[in-house]
Amino acid sequence: MIGLISYLSFFLTMAGIMAIITLGLNLQWGYTGLFNGGIVAFFGAGAYGTMILGSGAEPDQFGGFDLPWLVAVAGGILFAAALAWVVGVLTLRLKHDYLAISTFGVAVALESLVRNSQWLTGGARGLRGFPRPFEELVGDTFTYGLVFLAIVLVVLALVWWGIERLVHSPFGRALRAIREDETAARALGKNPARLRLWSLVIGSAIMGAGGALYVSYTAFISPQDLLPVLTFQVWAMLIVGGAGNNRGAVLGAVLIWGVWTLSGFALTRLAPDSMQLDAGSIQYILIGTLIVGMLLWRPEGLLPERISQKPTKMADKAVLEVKQ
Amino acid sequence: MIQAILDGVLTGAIISLGAIGLSLIMHMLRFANFSYAELLAIGAYAALVFDGLFSALVPVLDQAFAPLTLTGALALAMVIAMVVTGLSAVIIDRLVFRRIRLKADPLSMVFASFGVALIIRNVIVLIFGHHAQLYSQEIARAHVLSFDPLILIKPDQVFVLGLALVLMLALHVILTRTTFGFAIRAVAENPTLAQVAGVRLSAIIVAVWIIAGSLSAAAGTLYALTNQLNPLIGHVFLLPVFAATIVGGIGSVYGAVLGGFIVGIASGLALMLLPPGYAPAMPFLIILAVLILRPQGLFGEEPR
Numbered sequence: 103m104i105g106l107i108s109y110l111s112f113f114l115t116m117a118g119i120m121a122i123i124t125l126g127l128n129l130q131w132g133y134t135g136l137f138n139g140g141i142v143a144f145f146g147a148g149a150y151g152t153m154i155l156g157s158g159a160e161p162d163q164f165g166g167f168d169l170p171w172l173v174a175v176a177g178g179i180l181f182a183a184a185l186a187w188v189v190g191v192l193t194l195r196l197k198h199d200y201l202a203i204s205t206f207g208v209a210v211a212l213e214s215l216v217r218n219s220q221w222l223t224g225g226a227r228g229l230r231g232f233p234r235p236f237e238e239l240v241g242d243t244f245t246y247g248l249v250f251l252a253i254v255l256v257v258l259a260l261v262w263w264g265i266e267r268l269v270h271s272p273f274g275r276a277l278r279a280i281r282e283d284e285t286a287a288r289a290l291g292k293n294p295a296r297l298r299l300w301s302l303v304i305g306s307a308i309m310g311a312g313g314a315l316y317v318s319y320t321a322f323i324s325p326q327d328l329l330p331v332l333t334f335q336v337w338a339m340l341i342v343g344g345a346g347n348n349r350g351a352v353l354g355a356v357l358i359w360g361v362w363t364l365s366g367f368a369l370t371r372l373a374p375d376s377m378q379l380d381a382g383s384i385q386y387i388l389i390g391t392l393i394v395g396m397l398l399w400r401p402e403g404l405l406p407e408r409i410s411q412k413p414t415k416m417a418d419k420a421v422l423e424v425k426q
Numbered sequence: 427m428i429q430a431i432l433d434g435v436l437t438g439a440i441i442s443l444g445a446i447g448l449s450l451i452m453h454m455l456r457f458a459n460f461s462y463a464e465l466l467a468i469g470a471y472a473a474l475v476f477d478g479l480f481s482a483l484v485p486v487l488d489q490a491f492a493p494l495t496l497t498g499a500l501a502l503a504m505v506i507a508m509v510v511t512g513l514s515a516v517i518i519d520r521l522v523f524r525r526i527r528l529k530a531d532p533l534s535m536v537f538a539s540f541g542v543a544l545i546i547r548n549v550i551v552l553i554f555g556h557h558a559q560l561y562s563q564e565i566a567r568a569h570v571l572s573f574d575p576l577i578l579i580k581p582d583q584v585f586v587l588g589l590a591l592v593l594m595l596a597l598h599v600i601l602t603r604t605t606f607g608f609a610i611r612a613v614a615e616n617p618t619l620a621q622v623a624g625v626r627l628s629a630i631i632v633a634v635w636i637i638a639g640s641l642s643a644a645a646g647t648l649y650a651l652t653n654q655l656n657p658l659i660g661h662v663f664l665l666p667v668f669a670a671t672i673v674g675g676i677g678s679v680y681g682a683v684l685g686g687f688i689v690g691i692a693s694g695l696a697l698m699l700l701p702p703g704y705a706p707a708m709p710f711l712i713i714l715a716v717l718i719l720r721p722q723g724l725f726g727e728e729p730r
Contacts, residue, residue, distance in 0.1 A: 137533050139460070139540070192717040199458040199676060200717065202536050203668045206460065207710035210665050218703035334544060337537060379556070383548035390544030394522055397538045401530055 104244060111247045113363060115319060118254035119312050121355035124339045125261050125348060126308030132345035132407065133269050134301040135281035137202040140209030141309055141333040144182040148310025149317045149327065150216060151178030153229045160231065164222045171235040175314040182310025183303050185212075190302040194295050201302075209330060217325045228324025235318055250319055257315060261308055262348055268304070277301055278409075334389050335362060341396045344403025353405060358392070429577050430694040436583050436652065437666075438690020439590035443645035444663055445670035445682035446597065447638025453614045453677030454634055455527065457535040461518070461543035462642070463667055464660040467550055469511040469643025470650040474554075476503035477561055493581040495562040496651065504647045508640035515639030516632050518542060543660065550657045558656040586648045593644055594683055597637070601679065610634060614677060662706075666693070669709035673716050675726020684724060688712075 123145060130136040138144075156174030159166030169177070189208055193200040216223040223229060235253065240246040268274050279287040280294040287294060317323045335358060343354020365388060369381035377384075396403065448462045480499035481488035487498035522542055526535050571577040601607040612620035613630045621627055646659060670689045674681020693708040716723060 131533075135531075135533065137536055139536075192714065192721075196717075196721055197676070198533060199452065200672070200721075202458045202460075202533075203672065204710075204713060204717070207665055207668070207713055211707035211710040214704055214707040218701060334540060337540070341537065380552055383551040386544050386548040387552075390541040390548070393541030394538050394545070397526055397530070397534050397541070398522065401526075401534060 108244050108247050111251045113359070115247070115251045115254050117356045117359040118251070118258050119315050119319070120336065120339060120359050121352045122254075122258050122261050122315065123309050123312035123336050124343070124351040124355040125258075125265055126305040126312065127336055127340050128305075128345060128348060128351040129265055129268070129308065130301055130305035131340060132347070132351070133274060133281065134277045134298060134305075135198075136298060136302055136305075137198055137205070138302070138305070139202050139206035139333065140212075141336045142328050142330060143205070143209035143212045144186060144306040144309035145313040145316070145332060146209075146212050146216065146328040147182040147185045148178040148313030149323050150223055150229070150313075151181035151310070152314040153178075153232055153317045153323050154222075157229060157232045162221065163224065163229075165229075171233070171318065175311070175318070178314040178317075179307050179310040182313065183307040186303045186306030187299070190299040194298045194302065209328075209333065213325055213328045213330075216328060224324070226325060228322060228326075230322045232317060232321040234321055254315055254319075257311065258352070261311070262352070265308075265348060273297070273300075331386065331389070334386075334393065335359075338389050338392045338396075341393055341401075341403060344405040344407065346407030347403070347405045350403050350405035350407075354403065357404075358389075361388070361392075427695075427698070428575060430698050431691055432577065432579060434691035434694025435687060436587055436690070437694065438687035439587050440645045440649050440686075441663070441666045441670050441690050442683045442686025443590050443593060443641050443648070444667040445674070445686045446594070446679055447634075447641045448667055449671045449674065449677055449679060449682040450610075450614070450634050451638050452671065454617075454631065455523070455532075455535070457532040457539070458668070459523075459539045460536065460664065461539040461541075461546060462638070463664040464543050464546040465511055465515055465639050465642035466646030466649070466663050467547065467657065467660040468514050468646070469507045469639070470646030470655050470659060471550060471554060472507035472510045472643065473500065473503045473647040473650070474559060474561065474655060476506045479503075490562065494585055495582055496585060497562065500561050500647075500651070504644065507647055508643040511643035511646075512636035512639035515635040515642075519631070519635050543664075547657060547660055554657065556657065558654040559650075560654055561651055580652070582652050586652055589644070590648065593641060597641070597679070606633070665706070665709040666690075669712045669716075672713050672723055675723025678723070678725035681723055681725035 123141065126144075127138060127141060130138050152174045154165035155167050155169045155177040156171060157166055158168050167174075185208065189201070189204050193204045217226055219225065234246070234250075236249060237246055240249050269277065276287065276292045276297055279290070280292060280297055284294050316327070336355075339354040339358045340351055341354070342358055343352070344350025362385065365385055366381070369384060370378065373381060444463065444466055447465075448459065451459055451462065477497070477500045480502055481497065484499070487502065490497050491501075522538055523535055526538050569579055569581065571579055599607075601611060609620065609625045609630055610633065612623065612625055613627060617627060620630075645663075649659065649663075666689050667686075670685035671682050672685070673688050674683070674685030689709055689712055692712055693705065696708050696711075697705060
């Protein structure tokens, strides 16, 4: 029983972290129409940033600043945001192709950087030795698993609430306006490049927060955690769940993470030994097929975006003024 | 230094071949196609299959053209691979991209292209396995051009460069001297106006996919001939090919050619300073440099 609960809490912790990242993508793609081809880069920036700032000193290793957990996490998030800012400033004035290619490129570049710069990131063997938050207060690993799940759920709730507030504010309406019709939004005095930049930076910071939580949980990070497949998983989550709908994003994250975990489990258990090497490929094909299939047959996702037809207070006022 | 430039020119020629088709496709269908580099993989593996087939059926063909390691069978297989890959590109467009194009925005196509790339790459892994393969077990001897500094070159490399240039020249002639070429350029400039003038858009799209597919197949096969073949070839070439189109300016065929050589040579030179592990990051640094210095690329249109 305890085994089952602890596995379930592990599963939900990972699904929760994925849901946070998917919410970040939802802000970028769902509400603003920005294509992020390098989710894993912003996740990785948050993860490595937190690890380097928060871990203890080791010989021949840069970092080891041993900063308090929250400060390290904030640093990781800032690092992810800064990376997004650089990419955004350079590409957001251009056609959307440039953002797609550059974000994809930043992920490739970051992976090759962490793989090769031994002094900074530990190279292929990765970084370990991270003090997990509140661990000494809790004691046994079973309870700690549940405590960490609670932390993840609190962060998820905060991110959800923040994005809901954001997209229902004038800023959020402006984002959707530039997504739907950039010229019209421009005519209304909105600055599309600046709005897009904010959306990209905030969304990437949220992905960085996902990375920060991930290393806080595993207390270990290596280039193997920065494989491009993470980017594809998160897309599948948002596309299956429904872009432009936070409920859909979270539902998709839990669903796809479940499918991914179950398929991996089924393949290692059921597939013959000769096929074990190909198990990963079969999972990748599954994710690819999910993405393409959804786009072909149900592009709006399971829970489509709902645009409220209810006039806002300002619109009400305007109508009243016209009547008077 | 000279060796690095020489190697860079060679890689550059292969990147150029790949980038030409990508640039055409991006300009015509208006989306960044991330499954494009998988066409190189399809081509290279198709050549592997037909090479095996021909040399088994007609042993005479299995003679290498000395001093190359290229055999008659492989040369024939490459031509077939170009056709096969061109047709695959058309089929993929029919199955996926055309349907999405008809009902959704270009960015959905970008997502779909990633999905298609994942599927193609991993189907190749399932069929051919993860391990690297070679067309020929023969050892290609390098010729020493000079001892101080040491400069080595393989006959295969000279052949690859020559063939790549011939293919580019052929495309240039088609684009500038034939009605068909005019039609392609017209569609790229202004699809609506081209249709008014009697150009069938759907036919041109098919033609461009065939051109793109066959050039990529040639690029993939030539790369595998001078290096080795593994299922990650598409992943490895994706960023360099995109970098070449951005350097040249998206939509410019000549820009893509020049961009390919620039990316190849710059990567070659950079690796003199950096450890080889950083090689995958080079195209990204080149993209950043272009975006800072000249965002529209060498021959691109002014950004809006």
